[in-house]
Amino acid sequence: MAPSETARRRAEWLRREIERHNHLYFVRDQPEITDAEYDRFFAELVELEAKHPELASPDSPTQRVGAPPLPQFADVRHRTPMRSLGNAFTEEQVRAFDRRVRDALEVDAVEYAAEPKFDGLAISLSYRNGVFAQGATRGDGATGEDVTANLRTIRTIPLRLPRAPDTEDLEVRGEILMYAADFARLNERQRRGGEREFANPRNAAAGGLRQLDSRITAQRPLRFVAYGVGAAPCAGWRTHAEMLARLEQLGFPVCPERRVVLGHDGMLEFYEAIGRRRSQLPYGIDGVVYKVNRLDWQERLGYVSRAPRFAIAHKYPPEEQVTEVLAIEVQVGRTGALTPVARLRPVQVGGVTVTNATLHNEDELRRKDIRIGDTVVIRRAGDVIPEVLAVRPELRPAGARSFKMPRNCPVCGSAVVRNDDEAATRCSGGLYCPAQRKQALVHFAGRRALDIEGLGERLIDQLVDNQLVSTPADLFALDGDVVAALDRMGEKSAGNLLAALEQAKRTTLERFVFALGIRNVGESTARDLARHFGRLEPLMNADEAELEQVPDVGPIVARSIRQFFAEPHNAEVIRKLRAAGVAWPESDGVVLPAPGSAKTFVVTGSFAGVTRDAVRSRIESAGHRVSGSVSKKTDYVVAGTDPGSKLEKAQALGVTILDLEGLRRVLESERKP
Numbered sequence: 001m002a003p004s005e006t007a008r009r010r011a012e013w014l015r016r017e018i019e020r021h022n023h024l025y026f027v028r029d030q031p032e033i034t035d036a037e038y039d040r041f042f043a044e045l046v047e048l049e050a051k052h053p054e055l056a057s058p059d060s061p062t063q064r065v066g067a068p069p070l071p072q073f074a075d076v077r078h079r080t081p082m083r084s085l086g087n088a089f090t091e092e093q094v095r096a097f098d099r100r101v102r103d104a105l106e107v108d109a110v111e112y113a114a115e116p117k118f119d120g121l122a123i124s125l126s127y128r129n130g131v132f133a134q135g136a137t138r139g140d141g142a143t144g145e146d147v148t149a150n151l152r153t154i155r156t157i158p159l160r161l162p163r164a165p166d167t168e169d170l171e172v173r174g175e176i177l178m179y180a181a182d183f184a185r186l187n188e189r190q191r192r193g194g195e196r197e198f199a200n201p202r203n204a205a206a207g208g209l210r211q212l213d214s215r216i217t218a219q220r221p222l223r224f225v226a227y228g229v230g231a232a233p234c235a236g237w238r239t240h241a242e243m244l245a246r247l248e249q250l251g252f253p254v255c256p257e258r259r260v261v262l263g264h265d266g267m268l269e270f271y272e273a274i275g276r277r278r279s280q281l282p283y284g285i286d287g288v289v290y291k292v293n294r295l296d297w298q299e300r301l302g303y304v305s306r307a308p309r310f311a312i313a314h315k316y317p318p319e320e321q322v323t324e325v326l327a328i329e330v331q332v333g334r335t336g337a338l339t340p341v342a343r344l345r346p347v348q349v350g351g352v353t354v355t356n357a358t359l360h361n362e363d364e365l366r367r368k369d370i371r372i373g374d375t376v377v378i379r380r381a382g383d384v385i386p387e388v389l390a391v392r393p394e395l396r397p398a399g400a401r402s403f404k405m406p407r408n409c410p411v412c413g414s415a416v417v418r419n420d421d422e423a424a425t426r427c428s429g430g431l432y433c434p435a436q437r438k439q440a441l442v443h444f445a446g447r448r449a450l451d452i453e454g455l456g457e458r459l460i461d462q463l464v465d466n467q468l469v470s471t472p473a474d475l476f477a478l479d480g481d482v483v484a485a486l487d488r489m490g491e492k493s494a495g496n497l498l499a500a501l502e503q504a505k506r507t508t509l510e511r512f513v514f515a516l517g518i519r520n521v522g523e524s525t526a527r528d529l530a531r532h533f534g535r536l537e538p539l540m541n542a543d544e545a546e547l548e549q550v551p552d553v554g555p556i557v558a559r560s561i562r563q564f565f566a567e568p569h570n571a572e573v574i575r576k577l578r579a580a581g582v583a584w585p586e587s588d589g590v591v592l593p594a595p596g597s598a599k600t601f602v603v604t605g606s607f608a609g610v611t612r613d614a615v616r617s618r619i620e621s622a623g624h625r626v627s628g629s630v631s632k633k634t635d636y637v638v639a640g641t642d643p644g645s646k647l648e649k650a651q652a653l654g655v656t657i658l659d660l661e662g663l664r665r666v667l668e669s670e671r672k673p
Contacts, residue, residue, distance in 0.1 A: 003052035011055045014045040018061040022155045023251055058152075059131050059159035072212070072453065073145035076136035077613075079171060079628035080230045082122060083141060083303060085289065085313040091268055094290075097312045098264040101292060104301055104309070111293040113240040114270040115227065115258035117313050119284035120177030121206045124230055125151065127170040130161040137209070140523075150209055151176075153218035156225075158251040171230035172252060178205040179282045182221035200352045201284055226252040227289075231629070239293045257281070260293055271314050278316065287315035320379040320389060321354075323347040325372055328359065328403040332411045334439035335519045336426040340365050340403065342376070342388055349380050357386040361423040362405045369393075373400035411435040437471075438464050440517050444472045448523055449515035450504040450582075454497045462486045472515075473576030476501055505581045509536060512584060516574075520560040528552060529561075531621055534587035540565045540574070599624045599666075600633055604647060605640030607660060612640075615663070622667045630655060638663050 003011075018041050024032055042061070049056040056062070088094050101110050122138040135151035136144035151157055154176070161167040178186070178201040186204060187197045198204035208220030226247045229235070237243045241260050248254045257277075261270050267290050274281075274288050292298050292310040301309040327343040340359040347354055357378050359365045368391055370376065375395040376388045409416055409427035411434055418425045427433050441460045445452035452475070463469040468482065478501070484494035507515075510530035514523050521529070532550045533539040539561075547558035564570055601619050603612050603626060615638060616626045630637060630649045637643075637650040638658045650657060658666060 003048075003055055007048060007052060008055060011045060011048045011052075014041055014048070015057075015060055018042060018045065019159070022061065023158075061155075061159070073147060073210075075139075076134065076144050076146045077628070078124060078136065078139075078142060078144060078230065081141050082124060082138040082144070082173065082230070084307055085311055086307045087287075088312050088314045089317075094267055094271075094312070094314055095264045097290070098267070101301065101310065105297055109263050110297070111239075112261050112263075112267055112290040113244070113258065113293045114261050114267060114288055114290050115255045116274055116281070116283075116285040117287040117289045117315075118175040118177050118225060118227075118255075119202050119286050120175035120225075121202070121209055123147075123151070123174060123176050123209075123224070125157065125172045125174070125224075127161055127167055127172070130163050130167040132157065132159045145210070147209055149214040150211060150217040151224075153214055154222045154224055156223045156253050161250050166232055166235045166246070167250065170232050170235075172226050172247060173228050173230050174224055174226035174252070176205050176209050176222055176224055177201065177283050178208075178221060179223060180284065181282065182223075186221060223283075224253060225283075226254050237295065239295060240291050240298075241293055243295070261290075267314070275316060285316075287313050289313050319349055320377055321347045321349045322375060322377055322392065323354075325370065325374045325376055325388075328365075328370070328372055330406060330410050332409060332427055332433065332435035334436055334443060334517065336409075336428070336433065336436050337424040338405065338409070338416060338427065339424075340405070342370065344376075344378065347378070349378065349386065352380070354378060354380070354386045357388050359388060362418075362425055363423050365403065371396065371400040371402050373397050409433060409435075434464065441469065441472060441475070443517045444515045445475075445504075446515075449511055450507055451511075452497075452504045453500040454493065455500065458488075459486070459497075471573045471576070473573050473580060476505070476577070476580035476582070505583060507582065507584050509534070509584045509586070512536070512582065513539070516564070516570075518561055518564045520557045525550075525553065525557060527621075531623070536574075536586075540571070599635040601626050601636045601638060601663075602628070602630050602634050602646060602650070602655075603638045605643035607640040610660070615660070619663070619667070624667075636663075636666060 021033060021041075045060070046062055049060065049062055086097075088097060098110065102108065124136050124138075124144065125132060126134045126136075132152070133148075134146065135148045135157075136146055138144055152159065161170070180201060183198070183201040183204060190197050198207070204220065205222055208217050208222055211217045226244070228240070229243060229247075235243070235246075237246055239260075241258075244254045244258060257274060259270055261267055271288050274285070278285060290312055291308075292301065298308070298310040303309060324345040325342045326345055329341050329343060331339045331341050333339060339361065342357045342359055344355055344357055357376075359368075359370060368388065370388055370391055373396070375392040377390045377392065378386055379389050380386050405416070405425055407416060408414065412427065414428050414433060416425050417428050427436065438457070438460055441455075441464070442457055444450060445455040445460070455475070460469075463475075463478075463486075466486070468478065469475055478498065480491075480494045480498050483489055483497060484491045486494075489497075508530065510523075510527040513521065513529055513536075514526035528550050529539055529547075533542070542562075544555065544558040544562050547553050547561055548555065553561075601624055603615050603619070606612070607615060619626050619638075627634060630646050630653065632653060634650065634653070634655050636656050636658050637646060638660070639647050639650075640659075647657065
């Protein structure tokens with residue numbers, strides 16, 4: 001039965017009223033009604049929407065309770081990159097930043113928008129016609145993960161904005177975090193339930209946001225604080241401060257400790273003032289951020305690499321504590337590196353109980369002369385990774401013992417080696433060392449590698465512990481019945497895994513090279529190697545001089561690659577992988593554009609028989625850039641059907657328009673002979 005007009009109006013009123021009280025409670029901390037009254041409103045809306053499903057809407061507060069689990073997160077390509085900030089650690093570095101800004105702008109003084117730097121997780125929120133449409137993590141800056149369902153559960157995120165020109169197509173950026181008091185209550189709840197406590201608020205917030213089941217996220221006390229925008233085509237604000245004021249007017253939480261300051265003296269005064277209040281703030285911070293206040297000046301200053309020239313983060317010194325070294329042990333990492341680790345008498349550092357601290361490598365251990373039984377000063381570097389800062393030699397006991405790195409791997413017994421050009425000592429067991437084997441398999445199966453869905457750490461532990469898998473090649477010979485008999489598997493899960501393995505056989509050369517886990521070879525280097533050589537055999541046979549011809553491959557990376565492919569057991573694993581059917585399209589390689597000659601493309605519309613991502617990949621594979629928006633700096637726009645406003649803007653700016661055939665001709669002509 002269709003809802004009556006009275007029911008429709010009541011549902012609309014309840015949605016508005018509940019969201020108003022959400023804002024008063026979670027953002028302004030000024031509740032007007034009791035929890036019981038709020039619960040009655042919420043229960044009534046749930047009942048109305050259950051009785052009349054057509055009354056439900058994506059922006060309803062009932063959506064904040066979470067949705068059924070997702071199989072995985074989809075990728076979201078950011079319209080404008082989510083860049084990181086450069087860091088300053090001293091007053092002189094802040095003064096130098098101000099000097100660079102003034103020199104570049106040719107002005108005597110600059111106003112900066114200053115605010116605390118939250119210790120949380122960066123996020124981007126997209127609104128279409130005033131309604132929250134999509135949210136994504138930072139990811140690698142260009143592509144993040146779609147966590148929309150989880151973000152809907154966070155009550156400080158508006159699901160609907162007032163209708164206005166600047167809310168029709170708005171991308172708001174900010175931080176997901178957890179207040180200290182909320183974190184304490186969460187851990188108390190974990191203790192009462194006999195569950196694992198979280199290490200710190202940031203980890204709890206990050207873990208909560210990346211749950212595949214948003215109903216779990218809904219149980220975490222997460223908050224959102226806005227600090228800027230990524231895209232706002234219709235915005236009329238002139239300064240960063242005006243932008244934040246407008247976001248606050250629209251219902252977004254913004255940092256109340258923000259301020260506009262003048263020059264480096266104003267910045268340093270703000271830094272000191274926030275530092276004095278740091279322990280009293282309700283949320284964790286690791287510094288403050290300064291941004292040139294005028295937005296037109298921000299645009300003039302632009303970006304360098306992955307960071308803006310108009311902004312910088314001024315970090316606080318990590319918190320330090322004194323404790324005792326109870327023992328020194330060795331951990332073996334995925335690449336075989338042996339890392340000495342100090343086992344410490346438990347101590348609180350920055351609100352976190354620290355029991356272990358990295359000693360980095362043998363040289364660092366010797367330089368600091370750290371011995372078992374020593375009293376040491378520890379800190380959480382970057383407020384995250386515990387490390388031993390210094391020894392208190394005056395407190396050293398008579399029985400303090402020096403530590404020597406083992407001659408054999410503590411995991412597999414293989415000999416350990418150390419190259420002259422490296423500080424790290426490494427196990428020579430390669431893919432055969434159990435410590436390396438599991439992590440190598442996790443890396444091999446990862447999303448950015450062969451993307452083997454369902455092959456997570458727990459299953460890899462079982463496969464290795466039951467001696468079913470020793471190398472990545474063994475994965476493709478798994479027996480379905482044997483896998484089905486493993487803990488928490490069964491026939492369906494085993495069948496899904498074998499199907500995922502079959503699908504993973506069809507990959508790309510760059511993914512395969514990255515999946516091998518070659519030391520110093522990340523995604524970017526793997527992509528450049530694949531583009532340069534086109535086929536695996538020339539890459540495997542290349543000497544260091546040939547490898548150094550690849551962009552951004554220097555002597556150290558070249559040596560790592562050469563050593564990896566020179567190892568017979570690595571070559572044997574690769575042979576078995578290819579024999580198992582792992583394959584990719586091959587080419588003769590491409591000669592990438594010379595530095596400074598790369599072009600900027602924008603891809604818009606849809607294309608027959610090919611996705612936009614494939615078109616973007618074709619452009620990037622040729623060494624060029626793909627942007628999400630058209631500007632004076634755009635060289636070409638590749639337009640398909642229904643290209644929208646980007647085509648109109650390109651035509652207005654006189655940018656060259658291409659179809660797919662035109663793109664092919666341009667890419668061929670841009671290659672240097």
